[in-house]
Amino acid sequence: MFSxxxxxxIESLRCLPGVGPKSAQKMALYLLERDSQxxxxxxxxxxxxxxxxxxxxxxxxxxxxxxxxxxxxEGRNNxxxxxxxxPADVIAIESTKQFDGLYFxxxxxLSPIDGIGPDELGLDRLDALSDHQGVEEVxxxxxxxxxxxxxxxxIAQILKPKGIDVSRIAQGVPMGGELEYVDGNTLALxxxxxxxx
Amino acid sequence: MFSxxxxxxIESLRCLPGVGPKSAQKMALYLLERDSQxxxxxxxxxxxxxxxxxxxxxxxxxxxxxxxxxxxxEGRNNxxxxxxxxPADVIAIESTKQFDGLYFxxxxxLSPIDGIGPDELGLDRLDALSDHQGVEEVxxxxxxxxxxxxxxxxIAQILKPKGIDVSRIAQGVPMGGELEYVDGNTLALxxxxxxxx
Numbered sequence: 001m002f003s004x005x006x007x008x009x010i011e012s013l014r015c016l017p018g019v020g021p022k023s024a025q026k027m028a029l030y031l032l033e034r035d036s037q038x039x040x041x042x043x044x045x046x047x048x049x050x051x052x053x054x055x056x057x058x059x060x061x062x063x064x065x066x067x068x069x070x071x072x073x074e075g076r077n078n079x080x081x082x083x084x085x086x087p088a089d090v091i092a093i094e095s096t097k098q099f100d101g102l103y104f105x106x107x108x109x110l111s112p113i114d115g116i117g118p119d120e121l122g123l124d125r126l127d128a129l130s131d132h133q134g135v136e137e138v139x140x141x142x143x144x145x146x147x148x149x150x151x152x153x154x155i156a157q158i159l160k161p162k163g164i165d166v167s168r169i170a171q172g173v174p175m176g177g178e179l180e181y182v183d184g185n186t187l188a189l190x191x192x193x194x195x196x197x
Numbered sequence: 198m199f200s201x202x203x204x205x206x207i208e209s210l211r212c213l214p215g216v217g218p219k220s221a222q223k224m225a226l227y228l229l230e231r232d233s234q235x236x237x238x239x240x241x242x243x244x245x246x247x248x249x250x251x252x253x254x255x256x257x258x259x260x261x262x263x264x265x266x267x268x269x270x271e272g273r274n275n276x277x278x279x280x281x282x283x284p285a286d287v288i289a290i291e292s293t294k295q296f297d298g299l300y301f302x303x304x305x306x307l308s309p310i311d312g313i314g315p316d317e318l319g320l321d322r323l324d325a326l327s328d329h330q331g332v333e334e335v336x337x338x339x340x341x342x343x344x345x346x347x348x349x350x351x352i353a354q355i356l357k358p359k360g361i362d363v364s365r366i367a368q369g370v371p372m373g374g375e376l377e378y379v380d381g382n383t384l385a386l387x388x389x390x391x392x393x394x
């Protein structure tokens with residue numbers, strides 16, 4: 001029903017996560033009818049980001065520089081490393097202001113079915129990095145999912161023989177969580193991980 | 198926390214309707230991490246649509262051609278005109294397959310507070326079009342909102358003196374609607390618009 005260029009815009013908006021055919025149509029018409037300036041800015045931003053953004057040569061997070069601003073910050077403790085799955089996880093941990101070390105971003109988790117093995121996660125580079133920099137402590141903060149756990153165990157097996165202090169972030173009842181509404185598996189982990197008072 | 202180009206991409210995604218800061222961050226990281234091809238296609242589609250898509254010279258809908266495919270279709274009845282607010286409304290009415298005439302797209306509704314008057318809605322062109330083409334029937338299908346109603350009455354006042362048969366789409370209980378859950382205003386309209394059996 002729409003002309004070919006509008007159809008193509010609607011179709012291409014569907015690559016965005018969480019955007020179905022109806023939202024894509026709404027977005028395309030909104031941009032063309034009411035916000036061509038915003039559309040122009042978006043097209044430019046996409047083009048620039050695609051052209052320039054790559055991976056940090058040390059921690060693998062997304063950045064347009066050789067080293068991301070965290071790896072480049074000399075004030076941070078480079079003996080501590082926190083391993084996460086995605087750049088968004090770095091932001092989440094940074095927002096707690098509780099970690100002063102560096103990160104290593106896997107950009108995913110082990111998933112043999114999707115062809116994602118140790119090489120795709122840059123584990124060879126993690127290996128080299130931990131030797132080279134004399135890392136003393138590694139906190140593994142992969143997601144609390146089956147894949148995240150498997151990835152965590154795999155990484156721990158690589159790092160522990162080097163005498164590195166490897167830990168996993170705690171699993172249990174979230175802050176403000178009422179036991180009545182917490183699922184059984186979480187509760188089981190919370191019981192297992194109980195701390196002496 | 199993100200590098201400047203990524204920040205700019207997140208910011209510019211927020212021009213999309215219904216996209217807040219969290220979704221914009223998710224979209225930007227998704228595109229950069231996993232779908233650079235989709236991002237490339239989107240940037241191209243935006244660029245092409247911005248450069249080429251304009252208004253149909255007759256009905257004012259969005260199209261990259263001089264005449265949209267409906268106005269260009271000689272098989273349609275050009276004595277009947279349906280007036281709608283947006284291009285999406287054209288699609289909605291076309292999907293019923295109950296209308297064989299042409300459309301006129303206002304691209305909004307009268308809203309003096311936003312500076313949208315008769316000129317912005319192209320009512321001068323509607324006036325000329327109805328004279329020139331010898332339109333005999335006009336169906337006003339603006340939204341069933343205060344602004345849509347006001348716009349409808351304004352247009353009816355222009356067209357009725359020309360002897361054109363002007364009508365408004367029916368308002369009432371939607372198909373499958375249970376009276377218990379239909380709001381009072383709709384029910385009042387349904388009563389007022391009752392049809393003899």
